[in-house]
Amino acid sequence: MRSSGALLPVTWDGCPFATLCRLNMAALLRSARALNLSASPLLQIKRTSNHRQTISRFYSRTVGGRGIGVCSRQIISGSFNPAMLVWEHAVVARDEPSLGVRNKQSHQFDWALAKLDSSVRRTGRVTKSLLQRIFHDICRTGYPSGNQALLLLRSCGSLLPELPLAERTEFAHHIWGKLLELGAAYDVSHYNALLKVYLQNEFKFSPTEFLAKMEAANVQPNRVTYQRLIAAYCQVGDIEGASKVLGFMKSKDLPITEAVFNSLVTGHSRAGDMESAVNILSVMRGTGIDPGPDTYLALLVAYAEKGDMDKIKETLNQVENTDISLMDRDLMQVVFTLTVAGHQQHVPEVLEHLRHDGGFVPDAMNLCLSLITQGHESTAFMLLKTFPSVQADSQNSNGPDVGNFFLRHCVNTNKSPEELVGFCKGLMDSNLHAAPMQFTLYCALEAKKMAPAIEVMKTMKEEGLPIRPHYFWPLLAQHKRDQNTAGTLEVLKAMQELSTEPDIDTYCNYVLRTFPSVDSARTALADAGIAVDTIAFVSAEVRAEAAEGNLARLFAFLSSPSLPAIDIGVFRGNLIAGFKRQTSTENMAYFLYHLFDGMSETEVQAKEEVLREYLQQLHKKGICIPVNIYRGIRNILDSHHVPELIKVPLLCNFLLFCSHLKCSKTIKCVCVFSQNLPRALELKAEHEDKMSPSCYALLINLCCRHDNPEEALNLKRELARMDSEATLDVNKYMSLLRVLSKHNRLEEAVDILKEMKEKDVVVKDTAVVLLFHTFSAVALRGDVAALRRLQDTTFALGLAKPTSNLCSPMVTMYLEKGDFAGALEAVMECETQYHQLPRIHDVLCGIVKKGDTELLQKAMDFVSQQRGEMTVLYDLFFAFLQTGRYREARKIIETPGLRAKPGRLQWYAEKCIGSNQMEALETMVDLTAKLFECDRDEMYHYLLCLCKDTNDWSKAEAVWTKMQEENVIPRERTLRLLADIFKTNNQEVPFEVPEVKQPSSVTAFSSVAYAVLYTSRSSAGLRGLVMALCKKRKVQEAYNVLKEAERLGKALVPACYDALIKALLSSGSMEDAMAVKDIAANHITGFQLSDMAHNLQIITQVKQERPQGCLKTMLQMDQVPSQLALTRLVQGLGNHGDIKGIQEVASLIKSLSPSLNMSSMLFVNNMALAHIKNGDLERALEDLESLYTQTADHSQQSIAFVFRKVVEAHNDEAFDKLRTMAERLCHQFASYKPATDLFLQCLDTGRVEEARQLLQRCAAVAEQKTALVSYMAKASQSPGQIAKIKNLLELIPDFAEKELVYAYMMKCHGKWAGQVGLAAKALYRRMQAEGLQMNELSLKRLAQLYKKAGEPVPFEEPPETFKFYADKLKASTLPSPEDD
């Protein structure tokens, strides 16, 4: 950090510094605004007068990019224009996310960071899809935090080599706008990150406008901002602009760093003044800054732009004479520039300078990708050919496959097929890739790119490589998904051209399913000139029919004389599948039930293990057993006495161990605590007989404390006489050991150690520390022999592990004497004996300080040999740092191939923090900036920890700026620490603090809080109030608050508007909701309803009889409504007879989201109703009837809805026709479902007579017992339906077991709150008369009725609860009337 004063003598283009020095920010802006830098007016600031905030719109350079704007339908709604960004600033307060969201967010951030980080570390790049996925996730969680935003923004620059520059910037802008909308708070670090992205993407923008935006957002630019603005000016060769910013920095006393000079090199060169560019280097030296690698790189790039190869070589030579080393990555930058500037012919010469050191491959891959992206694939290929060819090893006989990434990216960027083939041949010729064609084809297929795929296949065919039918499946699969018949035919034609005949699987799995029916497929194929009478196609047809269970058609097929010979095996499986189509989990459950039912008790018990296994397997496969069947199974298993089978391992018996605390005899040893040894000994003499081992132990310890080894040993001997088994605890042994060794009673000390071993005393934790102190004390005395004896005995006995700490006293002994050679010897001895290098750092530091190179060499050789080079390098690095030899430290850390060792770095950082060594720590953080895999946030966190300890906020601020300069994304804890330092020093925190907040739950607001919030009239307060009121369903109040906010000109956040809209819609206030939407749209460009609000809007509109209106809005917006909203919509449309509308919805659903599991009957029924509504009864009947005559499986198709609607509408004509249809279906097609539905509908609407007539005509209805019982079960759910059950029973007396019916009836009575006691009693009597047993549940219900009526219960009331009997019943009979 140099003072800017030194810069004054420098003159570039005679910039009038003096006049600038006292300029303030605004003045700079004014003067800068005069510059006409950008070609187009990129930014327009529009001040809206109706509210106070400034909204400016930012139009990115290229509009309407394709891939970038699309993340997911949920996130980016249809009308959101990705090119349009909102810069929303200043006073807008954001939602306070809840604790849960915060925690999740912080967790998610770590995940995202790790994911991106690992990608960057491994490959030096991020894929667009990964970034998009993380962006998507962050958006979905809502409330993006500051560092998440930073993480995303940072990744939009050169980390995306696979994306064109413009697209990257566009993505950055998209992220910027979207996160802002979601409430992210931007501080200076975000603006700086955006600037960096601009620079990396060579995005042309106006620095003045950028500063204006920051000013409008009330964000103060800092050193890094200015540095990057200078770089931006320099990028376009605008030295004047750069100088102005530079002057401003000087006026503010900001340090001018190397980065600024590097920019100026570029600036002068781009301005066409190479001389000045070169001159910058001497200017730098003049100010005391040595040109670094980046400076030379800037110079090299400048020459590369000019294509000046001589100068490049000259500069490279020059660099070689300094102690700076350029990395391969730097040279690749030169290669890139040469290529882009059109001087490809020089590339090979630069390539020769590459060292191919570690990290070459990922860097070179990124260069290739960038070059391909920018259309320089031939240069990229040149580079690719220099890649090391991996030798095909014997382990893996797969051939070499260098260049996969290259081929894939060429395919993705739509390089011409000719080029692709050319590269493939090139790779094969140079033996880099064994099967490039196949791989290219794979990529093309994966990306569903038909044209290149077909072209590559043509070449493969020419080369004699086989073309197989399944090569076309990925293409067909895509068309199948899109139901794109034209595309499918095109692929089939291509197959024909390549004379690859589709096989049966091709047709069956991919082709036929694209077409609505087998017949239509046949016709379409034939029309397209594709042979359909092949065995493959016919077999596929047969297979499809079999699978569908269309047995009649299958039979017709097979009996056709024109059928070629087909193996039964071709369709056998499908035929079986066709038969088994109805198989469901219910069947599986019944199977289980019968399995258990069919087994005897002993059998079940014998096979318990097998069964358990089986059940677990079933569970793993996600098979769910219906609850009533489960109960049945449970019942059986219970009766077989194997309850373990059904119990979840909940058998954790919480055994309460009753501790029978034997109160030990109170002994007067308490006096020991007085620490009075003579008194304690006296007491001991008095109560010799009452002495317990623990008393002895305490006394021995006391003796040790009083430094009395003699007495301690005496006591110990006494104790041994009293109880030879008695053992002291480890701390007492340690005390003994300490005092004995202190008094030089070595042999006795060794005996203690041996005794400890004998008695299995474990030395750990604090005892180890005591041991260390014992050793240290011996070391302090300088008694090498004693120390060695003690250490060796301890370790040999295995009492303690020879840790570095325990071994260190020996080394310390020499270090204290300043005998580094001796210390090193001791270390080496430890290493050979115990594999420990105690205090090697201190030893090395001592040697370095002393400057004993010979000894240093010896130490290095030894450590390197024992622990490897990496350890030595770190040891040396720390030693140099510690002794202030930073230049040497830099050399060490820049060793090629060195990677970050987090543990070692942490060790040194903590050492620095502990001993307050700011300079050493800072240097370490600086020097490790380019260290491979170094966690930068961690490093800066160490620095901040020290700042916190020293309470140095200005240093902390400098650290934060440094982080921005280095593009480091701080983790939350780092930001919190930083904020903490600022706060303790009463400084303003210049960013959003990600605090873990207590849930500021809106629901908990007291009325006082309301008042406070309301009177404060801050945006945040109003927002909170609106949210709280919405949650409390005080919709109108919330709306009023919003209106108040509007009056005050305060805008709220999108989430708040959305909540209010939802609340208003829920209460049916469509108009108000739309008014709020308009307000929101006024404040927030591109405001969109959330999915939920959108659904509510649809439902409300349908309720208000305006389905057409909402169909329109639905079509306009690109949102997929919920199933419920859709159902309501379709019903509404049906009500209005809007056939076209229903069709539109149906096709929309099909195209939008086939996964939306909508019942097809929804559309069929409502279509029919719409026809009826329109008077086209015939059409409705035709459609409905065909439904039952054309498909085999009717079980799921219920048209009860149509019946009900017709009955409700009293449309007798339609009713009659429908009835006739149902009867016809019943008689002629054996389709009983419609008649049964109609029968039950009549019953349900009280048309008993019609039901009776229907029954007479369609006797089969009486056989549909399942449907009838389930109707009864449903009816018994609600009170007052008893008449319906009675009617049913009267019409079909034997539709179910009497007991069952009566039980349901009793349930119905039970539900009825009024006077039905009589009826219930009558039912009871009737049952008794019929000799039927009433089950316990029903009895319980009846008893309850008696009690309610205040009458005595005339029978013994079952004692258990309802639930008990319900469960019992469920378990015993299947199915049964039960409570839910």
Place this chain on the structure above:
Amino acid sequence: MSAPGKKVFELFVSKIPWTLGTKEVKEYFGQFGHVRKCLLPFDKGTGFHKGFCWIGYTTEEGLHNALHKDPHVVEGSKLQVQQNMMPFTWRRMDKEAEES
């Protein structure tokens, strides 16, 4: 739970390159014995197979012949071949294949 008494002689083959189809795999393994069944599951969504398959021989001899050959190299790619230890999986995959 496969039917008792009926022995199955199955291989589990993985690392199958995408260029090989059911026919090719069956042909290759046919050289060791009669292949009763060859199941190479395809992902119907992507159109690519999943890189592994099951081969069922009619005789134990076929299985042994196949297991004794090493390495299995088809069109330049080395396949990983082992005896199928999970007969249950076979049934499940079998069912899937039939249903699809």
